[in-house]
Amino acid sequence: MPNPDHEILRAALAQALPERLDNLNPRRGAVKVVTEYTRTTPQAALSQFLTLTGDGWLQDARTNRIMNTADHELANQLANLDADCAWPVIGERVSADGVRSLHLRRLGDAWLLTAFEDDASADGILLTHQLLSTDLKNYLVYRVAYRAERIGRHEELRPFASRFVGFEPIPDVARPATAAEVTTALSHA
Numbered sequence: 001m002p003n004p005d006h007e008i009l010r011a012a013l014a015q016a017l018p019e020r021l022d023n024l025n026p027r028r029g030a031v032k033v034v035t036e037y038t039r040t041t042p043q044a045a046l047s048q049f050l051t052l053t054g055d056g057w058l059q060d061a062r063t064n065r066i067m068n069t070a071d072h073e074l075a076n077q078l079a080n081l082d083a084d085c086a087w088p089v090i091g092e093r094v095s096a097d098g099v100r101s102l103h104l105r106r107l108g109d110a111w112l113l114t115a116f117e118d119d120a121s122a123d124g125i126l127l128t129h130q131l132l133s134t135d136l137k138n139y140l141v142y143r144v145a146y147r148a149e150r151i152g153r154h155e156e157l158r159p160f161a162s163r164f165v166g167f168e169p170i171p172d173v174a175r176p177a178t179a180a181e182v183t184t185a186l187s188h189a
Contacts, residue, residue, distance in 0.1 A: 025126075025127065025128040026125055026126070026127050027120075027125070027126050028120065028122075028123075028124070028125065028126070029118050029119055029120040029121070029122055029124060029125075029126045029145065030118070030119045030122035030123070030124040030126070030145040030147065030160075030161065031116050031117070031118060031119070031126070031143060031144075031145040031161035031162060031163050032116065032117060032118075032119040032122065032161075033114055033115070033116060034100065034115040034116060034117050035114070035115040036112065036113070036114050036115075037112070037113040037114075037115075038107075038110050038111070038112055038113075039110060039111045039113065040109070040110050040111075042087035042088060042111070044111075045087075045088055045104060045111030045113065046088055048104075048113050049088065049091060049093065049102060049104045049113060052093045052094075052095055052100065052102045052115075053095065053096050054093055054094045054095045054096040054097075054098075054166075055068070055093065055094055055166050055167055056068070056091060056092055056093030056094060056102075056164065057091055057092060057093075057133075057140070057164075058088055058090075058091035058104070059088070059089045059090050059091060060087065060088055060089060061087050061088075061089050061106075068135075068167070087106070088104055088106065088111065089105070089106050090104060090105045090106065091103075091104045091105075092104070092163075092164035093164070094163075094164050094165050094166050098165060098166065099117060099118075100115055100116070100117050101115070101116045101117075101163035101164045101165065102114070102115050102116075103115075103116065103163070103164070116161070116163035117163075118143060118163075122145075123147065124145050124146055124147040124148075124160075125145070125146045125147075125157060126143055126144070126145055126146075127143075127144050127146065128141060128142070128143055128144075128165070129141070129142045129143075129144050129162075130142075130168060132170075133167070136170070137169065137170060138167040138168060138169055138170060139167065139168045139169075139170060140164065140167065141164070141165050141166050141167065141168050142162045142163065142164055142165060143162060143163050143165050144159050144161075144162040145159065145160055145161045145162065146158060146159050146160070147160050
């Protein structure tokens with residue numbers, strides 16, 4: 001039987017964001033932590049990070065750039081990373097079947113890796129959010145869990161957890177112009 005609170009939320013979202021409701025994909029559930037790992041060397045952290053096959057991104061300390069970890073050549077480079085000059089700062093991957101996500105972050109002198117999954121039986125709302133990637137070619141797609149919290153005499157839905165669920169290409173018509181494209185267009189105007 002459908003939850004009336006979820007139907008009310010869906011109706012409110014449809015009214016507030018009619019063009020985005022399908023992209024938000026609202027449904028019941030939460031994001032839960034499945035496992036946490038702590039690794040003390042960059043090689044061990046990367047090795048653990050690369051065990052989850054699928055799409056993802058990683059930022060290293062040397063280049064300070066975001067890398068797509070689905071690139072097999074890049075994955076091989078990461079596996080042989082020179083720990084003295086570059087180490088992972090933060091990254092996220094999603095399993096090929098989309099069930100599990102792995103978040104990596106540098107924490108002091110160690111690296112924390114946290115595995116997340118959806119929990120459809122939990123009380124809450126899951127929405128899909130898209131964030132613009134720094135390459136301006138893809139959206140980073142996240143599943144965000146909201147739960148009701150009492151604020152004074154009323155309840156609000158507040159985000160409390162999220163997990164990376166993949167990339168989505170930006171259609172050319174929706175892709176923002178790069179600085180070089182803007183400069184070129186202005187020089188020809």
